[in-house]
Every structure is written in structure tokens, then in C-alpha cells.
Amino acid sequence: MTTAIQAEYRAQAEILKALAHPTRLFIVDELSRGERCVCELTAMIGVEMPTVSRHLSQLKHAGILEGERRGAQVFYRLRFPCVLNFFKCVKAVQVRNENK
Amino acid sequence: MTTAIQAEYRAQAEILKALAHPTRLFIVDELSRGERCVCELTAMIGVEMPTVSRHLSQLKHAGILEGERRGAQVFYRLRFPCVLNFFKCVKAVQVRNENK
DNA sequence: GCCAACTTTAGCAATTTAGCTAAATATGTA
DNA sequence: TACATATTTAGCTAAATTGCTAAAGTTGGC
Numbered sequence: 541m542t543t544a545i546q547a548e549y550r551a552q553a554e555i556l557k558a559l560a561h562p563t564r565l566f567i568v569d570e571l572s573r574g575e576r577c578v579c580e581l582t583a584m585i586g587v588e589m590p591t592v593s594r595h596l597s598q599l600k601h602a603g604i605l606e607g608e609r610r611g612a613q614v615f616y617r618l619r620f621p622c623v624l625n626f627f628k629c630v631k632a633v634q635v636r637n638e639n640k
Numbered sequence: 641m642t643t644a645i646q647a648e649y650r651a652q653a654e655i656l657k658a659l660a661h662p663t664r665l666f667i668v669d670e671l672s673r674g675e676r677c678v679c680e681l682t683a684m685i686g687v688e689m690p691t692v693s694r695h696l697s698q699l700k701h702a703g704i705l706e707g708e709r710r711g712a713q714v715f716y717r718l719r720f721p722c723v724l725n726f727f728k729c730v731k732a733v734q735v736r737n738e739n740k
Numbered sequence: 741g742c743c744a745a746c747t748t749t750a751g752c753a754a755t756t757t758a759g760c761t762a763a764a765t766a767t768g769t770a
Numbered sequence: 771t772a773c774a775t776a777t778t779t780a781g782c783t784a785a786a787t788t789g790c791t792a793a794a795g796t797t798g799g800c
Contacts, residue, residue: 549665552734553659553660555733555737556665556730559656559660560657561657562649564653565652602733620733623729626725626729630655633703633719
């Protein structure tokens with residue numbers, strides 16, 4: 541493995557790592573139905589707003605989300621809806637794991 | 641979020657977490673071209689065999705790989721080639737991240 | 741300007757993860 | 771049986787992650 545290839549895998553792993561958390565998966569799933577502000581997401585998830593904000597900034601930093609301030613609120617939306625394709629395959633693995 | 645839904649996201653996050661590491665991404669990518677034994681993978685990756693073995697068992701535990709012992713060697717292969725679809729989207733995110 | 745609501749950042753404690761080395765287990769061969 | 775090769779497991783340390791609370795920024799309305 542050359543250093544360049546290693547760097548590529550590292551960059552890809554960063555993106556997957558951003559998705560690899562229950563709360564962040566929920567956020568991505570929820571944003572697939574339209575943009576939401578931090579307060580809306582916080583109301584749905586059972587953790588404090590600072591925690592939600594940090595999850596959002598991780599997803600944003602990974603390039604998966606983008607945020608836009610409108611007044612006092614910041615609305616987030618999916619920048620790459622293709623990440624939703626992950627769910628299908630992950631669910632297939634998940635179902636087979638449950639049945640065996 | 642109900643507890644059942646939470647558990648579902650947790651299970652999905654576990655699967656993504658198994659993929660979210662440069663070495664494990666390399667392994668999945670390599671296995672997309674056919675099964676490989678632990679020693680072959682170790683020769684390609686720049687880490688010790690026990691470390692590779694542990695990465696493999698994580699991927700196996702997540703349901704992504706399966707291993708089969710043949711003689712003294714254990715060969716691993718992809719159980720869900722659909723995980724390869726991840727690469728396309730992840731690469732799209734990655735490219736856009738680089739250009740901005 | 742002042743206050744309230746929304747969001748982010750900082751700092752902390754508990755947990756998890758990743759790599760290593762050493763030791764244990766499994767298989768094939770002399 | 772004894773030994774060499776292949777793999778896994780165990781135990782350790784260093785680093786990263788997650789959640790919290792408290793504090794600091796932003797924005798809108800009075």
C-alpha cells in the first residue's frame with residue numbers, strides 16, 4: 541500500500557466514521573425528508589442540544605451535510621443524498637445478522 | 641425515538657463502524673477481487689498479523705465477511721458485496737471535499 | 741441597549757478503539 | 771512426538787470518542 545492509497549482509504553474512512561453513530565444515522569435519515577433546524581432535531585433525539593450540535597458539525601465537516609442560518613436558527617440538509625443508499629445494504633446485513 | 645427504533649440505528653451504526661477504518665476498507669476492497677488468507681492480507685498491509693486478525697474478526701462479527709479454514713490458513717471473503725456500493729458515494733463526497 | 745431564544749465552543753470524566761508483544765491454539769510434516 | 775507455520779486471544783498503553791455542564795456567540799424583538 542503506497543502512502544497515496546493509504547491517504548485515500550483514510551479519507552474514505554473519515555466519511556464512514558461520520559455516519560457510524562446511531563444519533564448521526566438518525567439525523568441523516570430525518571434530513572432525507574427535508575431540512576431541519578437544530579432545535580427540531582434536538583426535540584426528536586433524547587440528548588442535549590450541544591451534543592446534537594456536535595454531531596451535526598461532524599457530519600458537516602465530513603461533507604455530508606450543509607447548514608444555513610436563517611434568523612436565529614440554523615437549518616441543516618443533506619449534501620449527498622446518495623448516502624441513503626447505504627441504508628439498503630446495511631439493512632440487508634442487519635436482517636441476516638438477526639436471523640443467524 | 642422509541643427504544644426499538646433506537647436499537648435499529650444502533651445495529652446499523654455497528655455495521656458502518658466496522659467499515660469505518662482505513663485498514664478495514666482496504667480489506668473489503670481487496671476481498672472484492674476474491675478471497676484472501678490472513679497472511680496474504682498481512683503482507684499487503686503494513687501492520688502486524690494479530691492486528692489484521694482483529695480487524696478481520698470485527699468485520700466478521702459485523703456480518704460483512706465470513707472466514708473458512710483450509711488447512712493451516714483461514715480464507716476470508718465478502719458476504720455482502722453490496723457494501724462496495726458505498727465506495728461510489730463515499731468517493732463522490734471525498735472528491736467534492738477535496739475541491740472545496 | 742437589554743433580554744430571550746438558538747446555536748456553538750470549551751473543558752471534563754468515562755468509555756472505546758487500535759496498535760503492539762507475548763502467549764495460546766490449530767494444522768501439516770518429518 | 772516434535773517442530774514449523776498460520777491464526778487467534780490476552781494484556782497493555784496511548785489516543786480518540788461521547789456525553790455532560792458551563793460559558794460564549796448570534797439573532798430578533800422590546
